[in-house]
Amino acid sequence: MRYFKSDNTATVSEEILQAIVDANSGAAVPYGTDRWSERLNTVFGEFFGTEVRVFAVSSGTAANSLALATVCPPWGTVLTHAEAHIERDECGAPEFFTGGAKLSLVTGPGAKISAADLAARLDWFEPHVHGVQPRALSITQATERGAIYTPAEIAALAKIAHARGMRVHMDGARFANALVAQKVSPADLTWKSGVDVLSFGVIKNGGMNAEAVVFFDPALVADFEFRRKRAGQLFCKGRYASVQLLAYVETGVWRRNAERANALAARIAAAAPALLSEPLATNQVFMKMGQQRIDALGQQGFAFYPWGPVGSGEGRFVCSWDTPEEDVDALCAALSTGGT
Amino acid sequence: MRYFKSDNTATVSEEILQAIVDANSGAAVPYGTDRWSERLNTVFGEFFGTEVRVFAVSSGTAANSLALATVCPPWGTVLTHAEAHIERDECGAPEFFTGGAKLSLVTGPGAKISAADLAARLDWFEPHVHGVQPRALSITQATERGAIYTPAEIAALAKIAHARGMRVHMDGARFANALVAQKVSPADLTWKSGVDVLSFGVIKNGGMNAEAVVFFDPALVADFEFRRKRAGQLFCKGRYASVQLLAYVETGVWRRNAERANALAARIAAAAPALLSEPLATNQVFMKMGQQRIDALGQQGFAFYPWGPVGSGEGRFVCSWDTPEEDVDALCAALSTGGT
């Protein structure tokens, strides 16, 4: 099988695995107070060019849910896109962690939220006790349909959100892919544009089992640590998570891996540009090719997801940091030779 | 510093680290459907000598809380010891995961629950809507004061619990230490004695960041998988957790590590038997030695926890699978030269 289902089928980058092996020596104090964990704020602070507070957790779902629970009370609501991972793929985790806050959905192409649509959706909420109150905006970078938000787009959304007293959360499961796709800095794409808290994705792009929650305002951290502990997300042997995050940032593996995944996706898109159902921006390729072709590719050993509702004829190909070149060659060939 | 604070300051066993490295090749389907994860039920089934359902999670707190949430509704109550980890050291995680179930406490020496005390405590509950209903018993093996439950003791407790329609949960954070301390089988200490669901500890005894929840009755699993996903505890790259569990069981590292930790603790206990404040059973040594001596040991570079309320004069020494012999030698020497 040639895997294009998701970047979570990939292996762990050598740099990260080596960091784990290197850390496996001598006693270390537990629960995130070890000498590796204590470097997180500094290393991420340098990466983002500002003071940050960084916390390791075991999954993107946990990162998103804990971040949202910190900024949205149970009677609050999180504005997000109808196709967002937090809405569609986390089995209600945000509702669980927040104590029942509601996700209020915005639609729009590319799984992106436009400033106009956000403003229009917010008009529905009134400042009385009968309705939930908008307290957070959550956007995905890159989106669930591979699109990216520019700093200007983020800033426009954040301006609206902040004016309503809302906080801005970014689900950055594929943050590095979105970052290298633009000529901007980590700062540009986050706090400088108004992001308050970021789920900083590591696992899909070469990590093993640690993601980071990054707060750009220390005051926002509030009770986060109690929430994390209470959720079973405080690592006992904390070093093995923290070194993953450190290696990811410090060795530059984040950039190398994201660039390679994006580049492979670009090759696929170029092989059949007429089929593209979304403009290519990162490492996800969406193509409208019809069910027959979807079936044919499956029979040829390409593993990927049909996308959208049944019968849409659309498929999604995701390239990982370690997707074999020959798998991409084969897919490009299969796509360019056309079909029905 | 010589560390005797907890077995969570230890490193990861070579066998487990090697299993991770070995698994780091080629694409693997995500979310626990990879070929390693699919072996969990079989391998653990052989270990326990019965059909089991096994699920990996990232911490002992998550294991306990998800297990309890599966067997105890929000209006239920979990009977447990007042010194239990789920009561004292998880920041209310069981309450969070269960949707607000209450922990009802039983006291008793050694952090153990006796059958008589359990029965007496249960007498307080009435089958009406005004009070929470007993739905689960949670016991710790080995206990938070290093004691062990024998199969007969477990069976006596389980009989009482089952007669009330309650399920029996075992917090086995140090299950291996309790197991090798007795001439019994994993089966004897669990399902044969009436345990319904086990938090199977791996991390403290040589693992990295995966524990297992083991159900001995497939019917009990119910909605566990939804709860796990929803809690952010379903690993995206599942193989890296599952191989830890597999290596732990299959290579026998569980036995070797637990036996060594227990043996080291036995040496410490033997160095100052008069100070023992609990009978030694596993890898935790409790000694009543007075504050002066506690302070003196600290100044000599021994890191350990004073135990109990302020001024108790008690300390706890925990040996890990990788505690250096020379650290134990030094502690034994310091203790035997003794004097307050």
Next chain:
Amino acid sequence: MRYFKSDNTATVSEEILQAIVDANSGAAVPYGTDRWSERLNTVFGEFFGTEVRVFAVSSGTAANSLALATVCPPWGTVLTHAEAHIERDECGAPEFFTGGAKLSLVTGPGAKISAADLAARLDWFEPHVHGVQPRALSITQATERGAIYTPAEIAALAKIAHARGMRVHMDGARFANALVAQKVSPADLTWKSGVDVLSFGVIKNGGMNAEAVVFFDPALVADFEFRRKRAGQLFCKGRYASVQLLAYVETGVWRRNAERANALAARIAAAAPALLSEPLATNQVFMKMGQQRIDALGQQGFAFYPWGPVGSGEGRFVCSWDTPEEDVDALCAALSTGGT
């Protein structure tokens, strides 16, 4: 002021107030085991023509939320209309009571859900742990835009829901208004059409502070009583709630009040049929009349809600059981003289 804001501005019907006064004599056992409360199942069973289980609560929000929590687990989702009261006007109460279940929204005219739209929405859900699972359908009778579901429409929805293993909840805050608007029986509109649990509205139609949750399948009741107690919704002096429900059903006040409210609304609709933005069915009248006219009516002393998004120019007039004839006369006159 002449009130057309909502039927919750009304007084309590004499029959119901008298029943309270009559019950105010002698000691009565508390918490719903008094002799009045014990008649609830019988009296409602006769009303609905089948065996039912009836529980009094203090508000429609509590009725809806407790009913939904009983049939939908935390990882479940309730399909409902985007304009439903449970989505828009209960400040997230269903999420609170269910432990974080998600409301999944369906749109459609008249705040009604069509069978086709329900089926299409359900297509999005997959039976895996990554997404919430459809467990309940909640429809409002009459809807938030005054429309009614016929028995055939309910049956079509229920058939789809039941085929997916979902339960059907009816928010009957204005159940009597919907019932008298059709030539059908209470049975036709509920269990015979597939409704599993009903929030039976009393307060808006002449009650004081008691609503009923009616289960048409005793097996569904499950843990409802624990949930009610735990929510602070079990009345201590239960008789004063139960007699409201009994008087409402037994004296026929439900029919008389609903018929009057509907008839008054019909007069308003007839006064300016060209303005109607929804077909009139019950006691709610929706008119598109422009902002100028809305303002003018307000200045003339008519209290009513502008409806929909800002600038829609729509208004809602609700008639209560006790709306004065002269207020309706005045409104009809104001509407028929037309134009700003």
Next chain:
Amino acid sequence: MRYFKSDNTATVSEEILQAIVDANSGAAVPYGTDRWSERLNTVFGEFFGTEVRVFAVSSGTAANSLALATVCPPWGTVLTHAEAHIERDECGAPEFFTGGAKLSLVTGPGAKISAADLAARLDWFEPHVHGVQPRALSITQATERGAIYTPAEIAALAKIAHARGMRVHMDGARFANALVAQKVSPADLTWKSGVDVLSFGVIKNGGMNAEAVVFFDPALVADFEFRRKRAGQLFCKGRYASVQLLAYVETGVWRRNAERANALAARIAAAAPALLSEPLATNQVFMKMGQQRIDALGQQGFAFYPWGPVGSGEGRFVCSWDTPEEDVDALCAALSTGGT
């Protein structure tokens, strides 16, 4: 039967019923913004001699739980007596409303918490993420064994609590009984002694179905109104609840009713002082009389609760505001003629 089971078997006082009847005229804006509801803060402010914020709810359980949820986060803990109503008789409602906060129990005679016991219990909590954090103290006035806290005792407790950053909640289900039993003012017994939020009981002492939550610091109210709405505790026809609270306070029915109930209890205590198992303070009489006598009284038609664990031989007699004199006569006679 002659009822001494609880004061919740009583009827509603004429003054309160009349207030309801009087309010039953004309339209009133809903959800607590009617002209009666808007007087609550003023009337209660005069009663307590300070600025207060008052909210009506439908039960004592709701009052307690909402008050506690407002001052205690999910990872907090409420210190309370092991026999407290919130621990024993509310089916986990505080855990539900708080999102899973823990109740941490203190023991002591008379169901009272002493300052020394509170301080000792607080010593167990450490300011780290592994354990829940003390955020509230909840005391019952009068206690579940009929005892009262004096202003000095409350002040001593509050001083300890406030020093730890905790808030003080008083469960005043029988507040009036405790108040008239002492020569003190409502202010003395609450805010002047350090109480931050009070569940002000009305129902047991002559009310129908409304209790009040009284905040003595407006800043504490915070999100209370969202929580109340979300819990289904915001009355739609708010006037019928508010007039109960107003009449209770303004007519002096609180004092008359409580004095009578206490006086009746005093007669019972005086009839068999040797049997008293608690000093008499309010309207609850506890007597240790042996199982035979308990059975005999039951056969003579006295309805009351045996108390404590099975076989304790203790019984509780509660007098209501409307307990018939002749019932008390009969009980006194039965008690004074002795028995086994």
